[in-house]
Amino acid sequence: MTRPRLVTGARLHYDEVREEHVLLVPEGVVRLNPTAAEVLELCDGERSLEEIVRALSARYDGADLGDDVHGLLDAMAQRGLVRDAGA
Amino acid sequence: MPEPRAPSPLTLVAELSYQCPLHCPYCSNPLEIGAETYRRELETEHWLRTFRQARGLGVLQLALTGGEPMLRRDLVELCAGARRAGLYSSLITAGTLFTRERAEALKAAGLDHVQISIQSPDAAENDRIAGNRSFAKKIAAARVARELDFPLTLNCVLHRQNLDRIEAVLDLALVLGAQRLELANTQYYGWAVVNQAALMPTREQILRGEEAVRRFRERVGPAVDVLWVLPDLYESLPKPCMGGWGRTAMVIAPNGDVLPCQAAATIPGLEFANVRERPLEWIWNESEAFDRFRGTKWMQEPCRTCPLGRQEVDFGGCRCQALRLTGDAAATDPVCRFSAHHDRVVSAREPVAADEFVYRTVKRPVRA
Numbered sequence: 001m002t003r004p005r006l007v008t009g010a011r012l013h014y015d016e017v018r019e020e021h022v023l024l025v026p027e028g029v030v031r032l033n034p035t036a037a038e039v040l041e042l043c044d045g046e047r048s049l050e051e052i053v054r055a056l057s058a059r060y061d062g063a064d065l066g067d068d069v070h071g072l073l074d075a076m077a078q079r080g081l082v083r084d085a086g087a
Numbered sequence: 088m089p090e091p092r093a094p095s096p097l098t099l100v101a102e103l104s105y106q107c108p109l110h111c112p113y114c115s116n117p118l119e120i121g122a123e124t125y126r127r128e129l130e131t132e133h134w135l136r137t138f139r140q141a142r143g144l145g146v147l148q149l150a151l152t153g154g155e156p157m158l159r160r161d162l163v164e165l166c167a168g169a170r171r172a173g174l175y176s177s178l179i180t181a182g183t184l185f186t187r188e189r190a191e192a193l194k195a196a197g198l199d200h201v202q203i204s205i206q207s208p209d210a211a212e213n214d215r216i217a218g219n220r221s222f223a224k225k226i227a228a229a230r231v232a233r234e235l236d237f238p239l240t241l242n243c244v245l246h247r248q249n250l251d252r253i254e255a256v257l258d259l260a261l262v263l264g265a266q267r268l269e270l271a272n273t274q275y276y277g278w279a280v281v282n283q284a285a286l287m288p289t290r291e292q293i294l295r296g297e298e299a300v301r302r303f304r305e306r307v308g309p310a311v312d313v314l315w316v317l318p319d320l321y322e323s324l325p326k327p328c329m330g331g332w333g334r335t336a337m338v339i340a341p342n343g344d345v346l347p348c349q350a351a352a353t354i355p356g357l358e359f360a361n362v363r364e365r366p367l368e369w370i371w372n373e374s375e376a377f378d379r380f381r382g383t384k385w386m387q388e389p390c391r392t393c394p395l396g397r398q399e400v401d402f403g404g405c406r407c408q409a410l411r412l413t414g415d416a417a418a419t420d421p422v423c424r425f426s427a428h429h430d431r432v433v434s435a436r437e438p439v440a441a442d443e444f445v446y447r448t449v450k451r452p453v454r455a
Contacts (some may be wrong), residue, residue: 008266009200009238011175017095017145024175026238026267028202029097029147080266080309 002086004073005045006054010081012040013075038075039069045085049073093372093381095145099138099174099435100152100349104128105341107155109181110446111206112219113244113279113286115349116154122451128341131161133362136341137166138366142172152179154341170197177202179242183221190231201232201241202269208255216248218446229263242266245296246286247441255295257303260311267313270300272318275331275435276407278352284441293321302404307314320435324397325404325420332402333377337370345370347377350407355417380406385417387423434438 005024007011011024013030021037023030031057038059042052049069076082091176105120119125129137138149147168155182156162169176178193182203190201203227206216213222232239241260251317253270260268270292272287273279286318300315319326329336329348338346344359345367351357360370371377379385383398390403403409404420412421412435413428 007238011199013173013175015147016173017143017146022147023201024147026202026240027148027150027177028177031347036300079310080312 001044001070001077001082001084003048003084004043004082005075005085006040006043007081007083012037023081030081035068036072040066040082043062043073045076048086067075089394091426092119092406093377094334096141096337096371097146098148099141099146099152099356100148100336100338100342101134101137101156102161102338103134103151103156103159103450104200104435105152106153106158106183107153108208109155109220109221109242109445110448111216111278112218112282112444112446113246113446115276115277115279116447117277117352118281119250120154120447121265121412125340125342128159129339129343129362131164134161134165135172137354137362137367138165138169138172138174140362141381142174144368145369147173147175147337149176150179151176155184157184163189164404166193166196166198170199173430175199177240180204180228181221182225182274183219183229185224185231186316187231190235190237192227194235194237198237201237201242202242203229203232204244205240205259206243206253208243212249212252216444218444229239229265233264238267239263239265240269241265242269242271245288246270246273247288247292248285249298250288250292253299254303257313260313261307261340263368266311267314269314269316270296271314271316274319275411276353278445280411281445283435285444286435287320288318288437290321293317319405319408320424320432322422323420323424323429324395325401326418327401330409331382331399332380332406333371334402337367337377345374345376348378348405348407351376353407354410380417383425387417389421389423389427390419392427397434 009026013022013024015022021032053066054067073082105116105125130352172366176198177200179202207213210222214220243256275283300313332347338349341361343361346359357376359376360374386403408417409420410416414432419426
């Protein structure tokens with residue numbers, strides 16, 4: 001994965017009724033915790049994976065979030081929800 | 088905020104119109120589509136208000152379907168209203184009216200996703216099953232959808248007369264750039280009941296189909312999400328129909344009646360509230376039709392003491408199927424091997440070699 005992007009048609013949304021972040025996809029709703037939502041917001045197909053990790057790390061006092069971000073994006077890619085714009 | 092009595096729904100299926108240029112013999116619409124009650128379609132304002140109320144209740148997914156939803160002249164306005172309300176909208180269309188000009192207007196209005204049906208990957212067979220010359224228009228529509236960067240779902244309802252072409256359906260999804268493929272084995276409601284003898288597949292066809300899907304998934308991976316739904320009648324444990332009655336989804340008929348499932352009108356004695364007269368929240372939380380089979384309190388044996396503890400897994404299966412095969416809508420879905428009527432499901436698997444269709448039409452309603 002070099003430059004992750006959301007699959008075509010996926011939309012991040014804050015559900016005010018359930019008070020949680022969701023990823024809306026064709027005929028599906030994926031519930032997200034706030035951190036996952038933050039990661040996915042950065043997956044615009046422009047930023048590289050390293051840039052995404054660095055941006056998050058800067059927000060969280062330099063914490064090493066590399067493994068968490070890779071784990072999340074691999075799982076999302078397996079489900080067809082995240083694609084690689086660099087592939 | 089007080090705790091709502093019912094769980095909050097995720098999906099609204101909006102049947103905008105029962106009019107359709109196609110005549111598919113397995114259509115899930117009621118046999119009475121031509122009846123007076125369905126001619127009085129909701130006005131634009133009713134739908135827009137309903138979309139806002141649906142979001143307030145928790146709905147996130149909106150399916151704009153029919154009949155053919157593209158026959159509604161206000162479709163662009165409805166898509167814009169759905170987006171404003173905060174809903175993710177899918178257009179479920181036969182594709183024949185999905186021209187570039189209309190597709191561009193829908194895209195600009197905020198339509199999120201397009202699902203196009205084919206009846207077969209073979210043009211002549213498609214047109215025969217649809218009862219309408221439509222294949223070329225469908226393929227053109229799929230190409231337009233992709234050119235405008237809509238996520239595309241290809242849908243093909245499977246039955247004995249097209250199941251042997253499943254590999255070609257899979258290949259077509261790949262060629263057209265569909266990211267989802269719904270391979271929906273015919274469920275026997277609506278017009279499919281009338282045509283059951285001409286549609287029921289053989290076990291060998293199903294097994295070959297399943298194998299083709301497995302190989303395709305292995306070859307293509309997550310690039311195309313293939314949904315393969317086994318026909319109910321070949322199962323021995325029921326599906327949670329609609330995700331459970333009154334639990335995650337609701338259906339609104341063209342006239343504004345709100346139903347727990349597309350086929351619920353076949354259940355005698357159920358009265359459906361209408362969005363012209365009642366707010367959606369009342370209908371979902373308070374109306375008798377949604378309460379009747381909600382949760383587990385209505386269950387009889389063997390559901391009540393289910394040996395597998397599946398009451399909240401399958402919610403007793405499908406009420407309409409229970410009614411059709413046992414005469415009692417509150418019975419266990421006879422797909423279940425613990426049902427005293429399971430033999431009726433087993434015997435329905437015997438295909439009858441009659442290929443002639445009774446086509447869906449509003450002009451000559453057919454009694455089952």
